[in-house]
Ligand code: GLC
């Protein structure tokens with residue numbers, strides 16, 4: 001097994017919120033450089049940076065006005081080159097965020113495109129005539145609420161935007177646009193980046209007839225606007241796989257690079273993004289742990305179904321949190337977040353860890369006047385507050401938590417004075433120490449990297465499974481509730497050795513056929529060799 005990303009852990013950094021170096025309250029590349037030793041010591045193998053490119057920041061960098069320039073808020077290209085070099089020197093891979101579905105409305109391409117119907121770049125974006133009544137061409141809705149079409153008065157046509165109106169969608173059916181975008185990938189690959197996470201990759205191709213989406217019969221008021229319709233014609237079109245295969249062949253023309261796709265689709269659909277014979281993305285992000293109820297039976301089933309659905313040669317991956325979703329500790333509580341992290345780091349497949357989850361940063365209250373997410377402005381009632389998952393990393397007990405010299409762009413969590421890297425480093429039982437231990441174990445144990453997965457127990461609040469490789473077994477036993485419970489262990493685990501406990505103070509003195517698990521307990525056990533039957 002040679003591919004680094006099969007045995008490595010990816011760490012997502014939201015650059016605005018990791019480390020500020022120039023005192024403007026916003027994280028930047030020099031800040032990230034300063035924290036490379038921290039990341040290397042944590043034991044992750046790759047960092048993925050949310051977008052750092054030139055942007056008016058309408059959607060905080062997911063609206064790019066120049067794919068090849070670094071936004072001055074984050075630094076310049078020299079800072080980037082140094083960051084890449086220092087990351088590599090520390091043994092870390094560096095992944096960038098590629099946002100191919102849309103640009104900023106300030107991108108030179110869009111300024112040209114909107115300048116006249118005859119402009120050579122008109123067709124680089126998606127322009128349609130108004131409906132007969134003068135309204136939008138069809139019923140497609142923006143992911144951030146409201147119509148997905150905006151009228152350009154000067155040229156009398158509407159342009160499509162799956163997100164904000166400041167984020168016009170590109171037309172991937174246009175061969176010149178395609179070439180320009182693939183060249184962008186080459187630009188960064190030539191610099192030596194190790195791959196990309198591709199933003200909303202399932203959106204790239206839309207129905208060429210622009211048919212209306214059907215209404216969603218299960219829509220309930222209070223859900224986001226986008227859920228009113230089923231996205232049958234506006235996303236996940238068959239032809240998207242050709243586009244992805246082209247990206248993949250660019251990636252494969254460089255050694256050992258990684259292509260990840262952001263895809264929110266049901267499992268059967270998700271699997272198609274590996275490509276028919278592996279020409280899709282290496283890793284279609286698997287967000288099921290985020291979407292599932294936090295219950296043993298639900299999780300056991302989704303893991304089994306996911307394992308069963310993987311195509312030949314398809315490598316699994318798991319995600320617990322990201323910059324668009326509630327943090328894991330906000331969802332299940334800080335004690336249970338340990339169990340969740342144990343699950344993430346012991347499942348079969350590449351884990352992605354979200355910055356700050358190693359501190360179990362929980363729910364952060366954002367006072368109304370400090371809300372920054374543009375989605376919240378569009379849809380105050382329906383929008384989940386993404387700001388709450390994007391708050392600054394908490395480094396120490398000094399003012400602004402060592403994140404910045406001045407007031408950060410988003411507030412810190414209420415408990416930052418106790419919950420920070422400095423405090424955690426001094427506590428052998430901290431979430432940070434626990435996460436490091438798990439990462440180290442994963443690094444050392446081929447069983448955790450390559451071993452097969454099989455479910456042992458899913459009963460009440462207990463989820464237990466085994467990873468097995470060449471006759472060796474590591475077992476994982478999780479209590480998904482805050483209440484203590486009992487579990488019957490199979491002989492090989494009953495006679496095994498406890499490697500890591502989520503609640504070390506309450507760990508069982510010794511393993512036995514029946515073990516009491518404290519609330520929020522999780523155990524990683526090395527099975528006794530003599531008890532393993534093949
Ligand atoms: C992706 C990003 C999200 C962004 C959206 C539009 O879902 O993760 O943060 O707002 O795409 O680019």
Ligand code: MG
Nearest residue numbers: 020022026028
């Ligand atoms: Mg700064």
